[in-house]
Amino acid sequence: MSGAEQTLAPDAPCPCGGVPEGATFARCCAPVVEGERVAATAEELMRSRYTAYALADGTHLYTSWHPRTRPDRVDPEPWVRWVGLEVLDVVDGDAGADTGVVEFRASWVAGEGRTRQRGEVHERSRFARRAGRWFYVAPENEVTGR
């Protein structure tokens, strides 16, 4: 959708940090980001969305966003480099649930040299399952923004 997608080797470490930690992209987020299977849990979907931001993949971000709350299109900013994800808390959102909350902190870097900026997004995200698929709904609160 965005045309600015980046590719990642299947044996590269997953941008989300990996489950288990250090897992490759192919064994972690790739099947969900590439639409080969749906996320089993809210956390798995959240990780796949972080990875989609890291790869500037607007298609997965759009299709995993709840139809009720999603924007008309999602264009991740390719000049923002997402450099780390920490999952801080998970409430419900397992394979048998219909709703879930995942709190995370995502770190980003933009620019180089003197114009380099860094920051983080700290959010408690709400997820809902609809017709067997998890969707991102909205932030519960945004603790820090850009």
Ligand SMILES: [Zn+2]
């Ligand atoms: Zn991953």
